[in-house]
Amino acid sequence: KEAKNHGDLLMINLKEHHKSLTDKTLLGMYWASQICRSQFYYKGDDDVWVNKWRLFDLIIKLNVRIESNIDLSSCWIGFVSSINHVPIRNKKSKYYVSYEDFNGERFPRFCSGFGYFMSRETASKVITSVPYVKKIPGIDDVYI
Template sequence: MDIMNCIPGTTLRLYSVSFRNVPVSIKTVISYIKVKTLTPKICSDDIELLILIPSTTWNFKQRDAIRRTWGNAKSSDAKTKVVFFTGQCINDTLQEVLEEEMALFRDVVQENIIESYQSLAEKSIALLRWASSNCPKVTYALKTDDDMFINIQNLVNVLRERKPTKAILGFKPPNPSPVRHKGSKYYVSRKQYSKDRYPPYISGTAYVMTGDIISALYNSTRYVPLLFIEDVYITGMCREQIGAEAICLPGFASSKSNGKINGKNFEKRIAGHHFSPQDIIQMWDELMRE
């Protein structure tokens, strides 16, 4: 099958990243591994922050950049664990490369979900299911996109100071209302959602869930009617169903700082959005530089 089926306008070699440059002995072993699900190990009981990252199947460079920077275990003094969640792609070549990545890092969960904007809510349900089953004693869980830059130490410091419980925290959009314009990708019909306003919700680019609600939040998805707008569904409708609080947390933002790429902008911030893998690596180097 042609890789073009999955990545329009490009080829697989453009997505070759550092995990492929491993010793031949390891690659030889991997070539004999034919397991479709090389899922991460369950969490140890002392994980303070579980980091859950929905990621498109072919976003190898994004995942590689996160592992090398803010997703690295040494990025903070907290005990953390990073897990990526991908969907399916009808392409044997791409699947083979993904399985190499899964075997090397053991931090990718592949779900039986088609990669699309419309399926983002399904992917978030899947990560909640995985977290509730494999990390039941985690203190906090951060769900974040793979084009985000996160200062994990700043986030951990705030959580330790505030000690929130039964809550979801992050950027809280004002005046949440459904988009009724049919030309928008955010269009929601009256049949899909009949009310004129959404419940208060936290932006899906990055939000923190306290560990005491993860199982209840997942269970609520079994009976709260699905809405494809992921953040509204998970952090608004399902959160409201279980009686958890939506808290605006300073330091979260959905855009770059004045359109500029500079890691020093994150000395006091927690999160920013729309960064390329190259941006993330550059910003991390700048942030770590004395």
């Protein structure tokens, strides 16, 4: 009923599995940046608490900067790992990454997937790069 009345629910036909995380993240980012056309995009894990008042305050401050003609087209806010993490190669792990999916010995530094915030333009740039970057199933934060 919510989706029908308000058109604000994204329903996708994907198997509910950890390996689907990358595709779910990309579809949400596509929807927010291309269909919904929101000024900003927030992605957060469902088990992470967000201080909505601080987030609203941040959005207001960013909007003031936009109104002042400050370029936020590359805005991406989140926690970037300070080390290059090693992929988990244990097949029994939920976070297992095969050499076929990622053949490097260490991941590049990445913005942690527990939560990040970006401008619509940044989300669009990420979506535009998808055909050129091999997906890593289930490790969406590293891929993004």
